[in-house]
Amino acid sequence: MRRLLFIVPAVVFLVIATFLAIGLTRDPSELPSALLDRPAPDFDLPPLPGRDEHGFSRDDLGGEPVLVNVFASWCVPCRVEHPLINRLAETGIVVHGLNHKDQAANAQAWLDELGDNFTRVGHDLDGRAGIEWGVYGVPETYIVDADGTIVHRHVGPLRPEDVEREIRPILESLKR
């Protein structure tokens, strides 16, 4: 009986080690989205003044797979990823911009400086639409399929390898 007591620490450790071993096979930086595999939320955003008259709303989604990029002029990583977003749009992928909690003039100046290949841009001044989408922080990029369903979410700036490993394969599979 007394001997059994001395085995307890080793057993407890074994249980912990098992959990650690299984935990090792998972990627902790993957953030689930509450809206993943659900229809994109309802929203209707005004345009950036001077850019166009359309703005960006729920009605613009559906019909073909698109990217929705959440950006802001005050966000440094957005600046880093933006050239890549532009290049993606040049290859024929439709990319919409969701301008998050930003001053319209700053956002427009930022787009003028870095290039603007977005199809639609919505000005989300108070971040309300961001809340609907479940945005954690900027930048974030969503893939919405032809039915208007959110199929993928990328948190943080897109890097070239993310585009090759995640974005393009998912878009390819959606087109088929």
Place this chain on the structure above:
Amino acid sequence: MIVELGHFALVVALGLAIVQSTLPMLGAQRHDLTLMRLANTTALAQFGCVTIAFAALTWAYVSSDFSVVNVYQNSHDAKPLIYKISGVWGNHEGSLVLWVWILALCGAAVAWWGRNLPLPFKARSLAVQGLIGVAFLLFLLLTSNPFERLDPAPLEGQGLNPILQDPGLAFHPPMLYLGYVGLSVTFAFAMAALIEGRVDASWARWVRPWTLAAWVALTAGIALGSWWAYYTLGWGGWWFWDPVENASFMPWLAATALLHSAIVVEKRDTLKAWTILLAIVAFSLSLLGTFLVRSGVLTSVHAFAVDPDRGSFILYMLILAIGGALALFAWRAPLMQPGGAFAPVSREGGLLLNNLLLATATATVLLGTLYPLALEVVGGGKISVGPPFYNATFVPLMLPLLIAVPIGAMLAWKRGSVVAALGRLKVAMAATLITAILTFTLLDAASLGAAFGFALAAWLVFGALDDLRAKIGLFQLPLPRAWQRLKGLPASAFAVSIAHAGLGVMITGMIATSVLQSERILAMQPGDTTTIGSYDVRLASVGEVEGPNWIAVRAVFETTRNGSPVADIVSEKRFYPVEGQSTTQVGLDTSFWRDLYFVLGDQTPEGAWAVRLYVNPLAAWLWWGVGIMSFGGLVSLFDRRLRVGAPTTATAHRGGSAEPEPDGPGARASA
């Protein structure tokens, strides 16, 4: 060339560690003096080799040798020199070199200063140390080679994460690692004791200075990290129950328990198996911390780049080291004979209560840290465990512990009396009561909890002083005799009082900053004024400034109180173009009574600046309290009977205290 030399030195160190972990162990079994003495030589030589490797990597950083991948990825020519040096351990590979270097340092220290250790015991301990060295050197060389070359060499490096470009990086990790790795000595001593099947008072005396040294370093390391987070992250707090903070806190809790239980082994020759288990657990938790930071199973502000290969390597290491140690414990520990019996209410009983509460607290933190991972593994989804969990579990465990500290220290060995102990604490009780009434009247009646907290802190401080007073018989004996006793008191008696009083000072700061903090978040235009607490704050200016490798927006807050100037507090948002990242520089003005803690935020669409203003009362007490605790540990380290290398008196102290404690519990117990 120097870089290759460093790489080669690591390989040689691995060879030496393999010899150190095998031959001396064999020698101890066969009573072969030559083989046993080999442990000293290899430990010292291994330390020399790892030092060469460490120096080589530092040289590569200082000379900005971007042909080394590690330097290229983590350094930049335009970085100030101090961050080139501290940047060596600002990444996974480099920090692992630091870890291995400190491990080798500990081994060399045991070889050099452990002259009082019996040769077989020393050989076995160093062999276990060598085994840990083998594992970490293999890990370094196989999965995380810091000396890998890049061809062609880039012209410029990618820079260091700006948050790490702070003096904090120069001190926090080395101190913390000294604590983590210092516990490896305790672990090795426990393994050697299990192999020999002998744990007695002299073992407790051998292990104590190493535990103390590791504990002091760990305490200081955690405090430095917490202070760093306080002034760089700009969240206004000093502890966030982040998984990696917990990873450093758990070994600290276990080491604190070990310090206390080893006293029982030393004085009363009992709680032996438990003490051995604590020694194993304390270092195991250090290893677990390494795993959590480097394997990427948890997300945290501290985590290094995720690499599953490294994760599985450390996990194997963990299973071999911890699993092996606990298996050895299960096999050998039951052979240990329990020593002297004691009543539940006694000094031993008090120390046991301390241990039970600290062990439960450790388990609680472990549960909170691993629960999100466990839940995800069983498919329960993603959650994070935060302050509400710890407030509901950890804090209630600490309350009885803290209340018991002064009483426990006053109890006699074998059989004590709480009433008698309280009787000797009359002065402390009176002082505590006055503190409670004062804080309760000064604060408003709503903060009953705060008044209780301050009274608890006062109880610790005054209890510690009263303990010292009782030991020298102040106010009971004539003053010259009390003075004689004071001079004759061993360092460890002062150490107890200093450490426990420091704990009280620290808790005062903790309670004041968490309960009495004032906070204002608002948007300010330059020229705007506002008030926080009794301070008037004017945003005097917001302008751009340029540093060596950053550009910043700098805000100056003119702070006055009743019309007289207090300080011009400067807060900055820095942008590092090389790394493409920003940091916050908190504007901090520290005084005895409060910290003014101002943070410049983002510009609002209207052109105003979001600012967060805090007044943190008694914040400095927190750091001073930790400093006093660590100092207490250092004082204890210089106690005569523990001085490393002092001749051993294995049985002199057994069965009671031989210290001059005329009015203390020691005398009472033998009377």
